[in-house]
Amino acid sequence: MSAPDLIHAGAPAAPWVRVRDVTPVPWRNGGGLTRPLWRGAQWTLSLADIGGPGPFSAFPGWDRTFLLAAGDGLGLRVGDDERPLRVGETTSFPGEAPTAVDTGTGRALNLMALRDRVRGSLLVRTVHGPWQRQPLPTSLRALVVLAGRLEVAGSTCGSLGDTLLVDHLARSDRVTGRHALLAEVHLEPRTRSPHHPLERTGSA
Template sequence: MQAPHRGPRVLRAADRAAVAWKNGGGVTREIAAWPPGAGMEGFAWRVSLADVASDGPFSAFPGVDRTLTLAEGAGMDLTVAGAPRLVDERYVPQRFPGDAPTDCRLLGGPVVNFNVMYRRGTAPADTAVVRGSLAVSCAPGETLLVVPLEGTAELAADGAATALGRYDAALARGPFIAVLDSPGRTAVVRLGDGGRQGRPGRRRNSVAGVRGL
């Protein structure tokens, strides 16, 4: 049996650079991507925070699905492939095709979105927003990403605790098991590496490997 990996890699929010959107309509701060160093056209998956300060279209990503979670602000009135999609509740993941034409109208000023993008059919991704004390895990060939969206959190594995501030991230490759203590809302994302076929976002034994304690 393969032993769990020891310790997550910590990615501090303060170390991220702001980069203009692909279409120039906003700013993104990449948290992590696979493979490491992949550009906007070559990732299997990419997780980021996006600042949206004005109305306008989202960038299109052919062959990519997107899970978007409102983290700050009043929300957005989206039109996705001609269909209305109201995003006005924080911390609720919303899934839609990243290549569908998407227009955004802000409901009450700028917003910050937690954004997970993954290649359709090749890089499965599960996103959950949780709070409290929970066991989190990922299997071999998977990556677990933990990002506090509201307040702070602590991730404990192998007797060592990692403190995370808002928008910091803990990144671990499977097999990995830890206990997450999150008084506020924290995003927990489990991602495939893009090396096998699978339905994007398919729920396996539990969403993002989360179990209540």
Template sequence: MSSRAEATTHGPEPARVIRVEDLAPTPWPNGGGWTREIHRQPSAQRRGQTAWRLSLATIDTVGPFSVLPEVRRWLLLASEGSLHLSIDGTVHRLGHTDTVEFDGGAAVEVIAVSGTSRVLNLMTYGGVGGHLQAGRLSENSEVSDRDTAAIVVLDGHLVVRQASLGRYDTLLLGPQSVDVRSEAATVVRVGVGGTRGDLPPPTSGRWADGTTDRNT
């Protein structure tokens, strides 16, 4: 993992809190933005390779994305405003919490951005499935890594034991269920697993409107 993290349980592989202020920004090669890597998960099947990677990007100008063959990507606009992408010639207009999925080998270009945008970026490798799903959690929820690899806070606060998570902080989940308390928290649930196309939406925990899942 690329940052200092706070364990929220004892024992092997506890849930961990990753603070956005602890993430060092790395400039893009084309100068069009910055990336803060939240987590890089090693592959259990492919020694020395990555299964999935989660990051937070800052975009403030137009320009092309890097081409990443054999990678599947999901982008979610985490900040207010709008972001327009051209993906293999098709224009996608993203508003707050909108998501787009595309192949890393596609020709992707930012063609319009309102101010400075923050974008949550999930990449999976080797055909692994994934998704990003935004919504408001109910006041009290129980979450686990069975269907949610991580939770990223967009607004409000999420309380996990003694830790309070604010904007762009991340709860990286382990095998043990964790009780969380939402204080008007809008979050993104990061799902990773299975093969591309067969990963169901998260079912653990509840959204504030009483449903168990919500598509962005």
């Protein structure tokens, strides 16, 4: 799975990236489609459609965090590691590692971080009422709707993959969840040499 370009063409005028406005593009290996939600020089975020078994694209020098957002479960394989995933679970792996889906279909959030520069993570949270994370963590870059609705500045989004870019929020903007399941996107600068964990998996 891939982002087609690693340079973003320009910041949106509003804090939302609505998935309905994002044109699907082919994976780098041509095996499927993905919707690029953000493309930057050091990290990318996309929503991939997984229609069945097949290999992932290779991205040497990048680390990937993969969150199953919808579906009946995936049988993921990284090298010789089998990593079954249920909805809401994440796993991380080097972008150059041979990786494939052996079984299952679904939609997945795919965070890619440039290994020498940043460390990426996805944290799943349930929010009903005001989203209270003050002061905001300096690592937080975006909130992605997985289920429910998210409201900000009089605007509502509730489609899987709708993304709120935190850096584009005004100080006065109030963020409210309505039975919302969200993925927080975090990026932290690298301060030491990265390592490749054999397996790093978490769940909501």
